[in-house]
Amino acid sequence: MAHMNQKKPPMGGMGPGPAHGGGPAEKPKDFKNTTKKLIKNYLANYKFAIAIVILFAVGSTIFSIVGPKILGNATTEVYTGIMSKLSGGAGINFEKIAEILLTLLALYLISASFSFIQGFVMTGVSQKITYRLRNDIARKINRMPMHYFDKKTHGEVLSIITNDIDTISQNLNQSITQIITSICTIIGILIMMFSISWLMTLISLFILPVAAFIVKVIVGKSQKYFQAQQEYLGHVNGQVEEIYGGHTIVKAFNGEKQALEEFEKANDTLYHSAWKSQFLSGLIHPVMNFVGNIGYVAVAILGGYLAVKGRITVGNIQSFIQYNKQFTQPINQIAQVSSMLQAMVAAAERVFIFLEEPEEVQTSDNKVSTKDLKGNITFDHVMFGYDDDKIIIHDFNAKVKDGQKIAIVGPTGAGKTTMVKLLMRFYDVNSGEILIDGHNIQDFDRGELRKMFGMVLQDTWLFGGTIKDNIKYGKPDATDNEVIEAAKAAHVHHFIKTLPKSYDMVIGEESSNISAGQKQLMTIARVILTDPKILILDEATSSIDTRTEQQIQSAMDNLMKGRTSFIIAHRLSTIRNADLILVMDHGDIVEQGTHDELLAKDGFYAKLYNSQFEECEDEIE
C-alpha cells in the first residue's frame, strides 16, 4: 500500500532539464558553498600537509623559472665568447660556462626533488580525503531513514560511491598542485620577463585578456556537457544494474529487444554528451596555442629590433622566448584546472547532498536503558503513513504481554509488515505511541531498541563471507560450538555439513547452489544465536516447505519460548496456536483473539481461514 503518491526518482540526482534557450551553462548549483564544505570538512584536516605541498610547489616552480634566465646567460657567454674570438680575443670562457651549468644542474635537481616531495604528499592527502569521503557515505547509508532508499535505486547510490568519488579523487590531486604551480609560474615568469624587457613583456601581455576570454567561453560550454555526461552515465549504469538484476524476467518475457532499445537510446545520449564535452575541453589547447603563437610573432619581431639596437642580448632573447612560450602554458593549465574543479565540485555537490540528507535520530535525550525490559508492548492509537497525505495505519491499538506469541494476519497490503517496521523504528509513527514496558520506543537508542529484536524476513540476506560468519552475524564473538548448536536448532547443520568446506564455505547473494529455503534456515540460525527478547517472523517460513517447517517447529517453539514474538504469516496453519491473533484489514485491527475464539466468532478471520477451501466448491460448480 506504500507510496502511492510517490514521484519518480530524480535521475542521477541532477536538477531540472536543460537550461532555457541561451541561458547560462549549467554549473554546480552552489559552487562556493560546496567548495567551502570541501575545504572546511575535509581539506582543513590536512593543513600541515597542504602547507608542505604549497611550499614545495612554490619552491619547485621558482627554481624552474629561474632556470631559463641563467641558461640564457650561458648562451650569451658562448655568443660573446665567439664574437670576441672572431675579433681576436680570448674566446669562450668555458670555466664560467661550467660554473653556470653546474649551478643550473643543482637548481634543476632541487626543483625536481621539491616537485616530487610535493606530489608524494599531495597524493597521500587526496587519497585520504577520498577514503574518508567513502567511509562517510557508507556510514551515512546506515543512518538514513529507510524511505530514502525506496526512492533511490541502488545504482544511483553506488554511482556516488564510485563515479563521483573517483572524479573527486582524480581531480583533487591534480587541481590543487596545478593551481599553485600555475599561479606561481605566471607571477614568476612575469617578473622574469619584466626583468629582461618591459616593452616586450607589455606586448606579450596583450594576449592575456584574449586568452582569458576564450578560455571562459569554452569552459562554460563544455561544462554543460560534462554534467550531462555524468548524468547519463548514471542512467546507463542504472539500466545495466536493473536489467542484469532481473535478467530472468527479461528472458522469460522476451524483453531483450525492448531492454536493448532503451539501453541504446540512453547510451546514444551519453555518447553525444561525451564527445561534445571531450571536444570542447580539448579545444582549449589548440586555440590557446594559436593565441600564444600570435604573441610569439610579435615578440620575435620586437626582439630582433631591440637586439639590432643592442638593447638586449641574444641570450636574453632566447630566455624571453622560452618564458613567453611557458607563459601560455599556466593559463592553459588554469583553464584545465577550472574545468577539473567544476567537475570535481559538481561531483562533490552530489556527495554532499547525499551526506546532508536528514538522518534518523540515533539516540534519545531522556534515554531509557533496554536492560531488564520484559517485552510488554502496547500500541496506543498508532497512526502512520509513508506520506503524510496517505495514511495507511489509521488507529491501531493492541496490548501484548511479554512471552506471548502474537500472530498478525490479514490480506496483502493490510499493513502487517508496516506494523513491524514501526515497532523496530524503521519508520516513526505520525501520531500515537508504541510502548515497551511503558516506555515510548522513541526514548530508546535506535540501535539498542533494534538489538532487542530478532528478525527473520521473507527475503533472505546473506553477505559475501563464510557460512559461519553469516550465522555469527548478530553475535560476532560466538564460539564455533554455539554456531553449530544454532545451526542444529535451525535444522540446517546437516545440510551445511554436506557442502564443500562446510561452515567455511563462502556464500553470498549470488550463491545459486543454495536454495532460498536453506538460506532462510541460515538466517533463522543467525537469529537463534543472538537470543533476542522480542522475535519477529515476517513471512519467515513462506519459502520453507511445510514439512521442513514442521521439523523446525520445535526449534521455533524453543526460540519463541519466553520471548514476545510477532508472527506475520499467510499460512494460517503456522499460527493456530498463537496466544493472540490480530486480524488486520486496511490498516486497522478488525478482530483479535485466539484461533478458536475467532473461528467461533465467524467473522473476518473465519472467512479468511475458510477461504482456502472455498475455491474447491467454486471449481466443482
Added chain:
Amino acid sequence: MLGVALISMISAISIMFLSSRVAAMLGKTLRDKVFQKVMGFSGEEFSNFSTASLITRSTNDIQQIQMLITMLFRVVVYAPIMGIGGFIRVLANSNTSMAWIIGLAILCVIGIVLVLFIVAMPRFKKLQDFIDKLNLVSREILTGLPVIRAFHTEEKEEKRFEVANRDLMKNYVFVNRAMSMMMPALMFVMNSIMLLIIWVGGHNVDQGIIQVGDMMAFIQYTMQIVMSFLMISMISIMLPRAGVSAKRINEVLETKPRIVDKENPKKFDESKKGLVEFKNVSFRYPDADSECITDINFVAKPGETTAIIGSTGSGKSTIVNLIPRFYDVTGGELLIDGVNIKEVPQKELRSKIGFVPQKGMLFSGTIESNIKYGNPEISDEQMVKAARIAQAEEFINNKEEKYDAPISQGGTNVSGGQRQRLSIARAIAIDPEILVFDDSFSALDLKTDAALRAALAKETKNKTVIIVAQRISTILNADQIIVLEEGTMVGKGTHEELMKTCEAYREIALSQLSKEELE
C-alpha cells in the same frame, strides 16, 4: 608564420573533433556490444561471472577504455609527428655531431618509464580487484539494509567497508606516488640534456663546427623529440589498467552463451498445442557433483493443472526453470508442443510461456509498463483484465495515478504481495499457452490466493498450468500432482490418489491441514 599557426590550430581542432567522436563512439559501441552479449547469457553465465562483476564490466571497465582512447588520440597522434618532424630537421641539418645526445635523452626517458612501470605494474593490476570488492560490499550494504538495522550491525558493516576502502586507498596511494615521481624525474632529464647540449655545443661553436644559432635550434628540436617520447611513454603507463579492463570486457564478449538457437529451427506442432512433456529429464548445475533432479517423467496437458510439490531443495524450481530454457536439461528431453525445446528459437518458445518467478520482480516504470512488459502492444482492456484476474485491480484503482502509478527499481515501493500480483498479471497479460507459477502464491494471503486461483481457473480453461506450490490448499484440485523428494519423483496423481499411495505427500498434507480439513 601566422598562417602556419592558423592552419596548425584548425588541424588540431579537427583532430580533436574526430578523436573525441571516435573515442566516445568506441565507448558507446562497446557498451552496446557488451550489453547485447549479456542479454544473451543464461543463468549459468550469470552465476559464473556474478552479476556484480558483469555490472562493473559493463560500466567502469568500458569507461576506463574510453578515457584511454581519448588520451591516446590527443597525444599519440601528435607525438610521433612531432618526434619524426624533429628528427628530420636535426638530420637535415648538415651537422650531426651532437645527435648522440638525442639518443642518450631517449634512453634516459625510456629507462625511467620502464623502471616505474615495473615497480607499479603489479599494483596496477590489483586495482580493479579492489574496486570490485568495494562495489560488492557497497551493494551488500544497500541490499541488506533492513537486516543490518535489525541486528544493529551498522558498525560491523562500516568496518567491513572500511577494510575494503583502506585496501583500495593504499593501492591507489602507492600507484599514484610512483606516478608522481615520473614527471619531476623526466623534467630533470630534459633540463640536464639542455645543459649538456650547451656544454658540448659551446665547444663545437668554439671549434667553429657549428654556429650559435644552430645550437639554439638543436636545443629546440631535441626538446621536441624528447617531449614526444615522453608523451608516448606516459600514455603507456595508462595502458596496463586499460589492458586489464579490456581483458575483462573481452572475457564477456568471448563467452559463448551455452544456450543458443539452432540454425535450422523446427516448427511447433500445432496439433500438440500447449503440451509439455518431460521425458527422463535430469539436470545438474555445471561443476556440481550430483544431479539436482533425476529422471523426471510427466506430461502436462492443455486445460489441466499440473502441480509440483516437495520439500525445500527437492528441485521444484529447477524443473520449472527448465521449461523456458533458462537452463538446458543435461539428460533426457523436454518437449513443448511436441518439439524438443532445444530445436526451436528461444524467443518463440518463451512467447508461449507466461512465467511467474518465486520473487516478484518488477522494473522501474509504471504499473502499466510492468503489466505490458511482455508485449507493449497489449490493449488496455487486456491489461485491466489481467490485473483483475491477478487480483491486482483493487489496489491499482486505490492508487491516485491508477495504472500510471510509478514503480521503482525492483518494485520496492509496493508490498511483496502486490509485487507478486503484478508479476502474475504480467504473465497473464501476454495470453500464453502455458502458465508457469514458480511458487508464486506463497507471498499472497490465503484469501487472495483462493480468489486468484478461482479467477484463473475460469480464464485458463484451455491453457496448460504448471504450479510449484508449498501449500496443499493451493493444489488440492490439480489434475495431476507431482511429488518430489531430493530431485526424484516419488509420486504422481491426484490429491485423493496420492493421499492413499504416497507417504511423502501424506506427510506434507498432514503438516498443513488437520485430518478433518482434508476430508
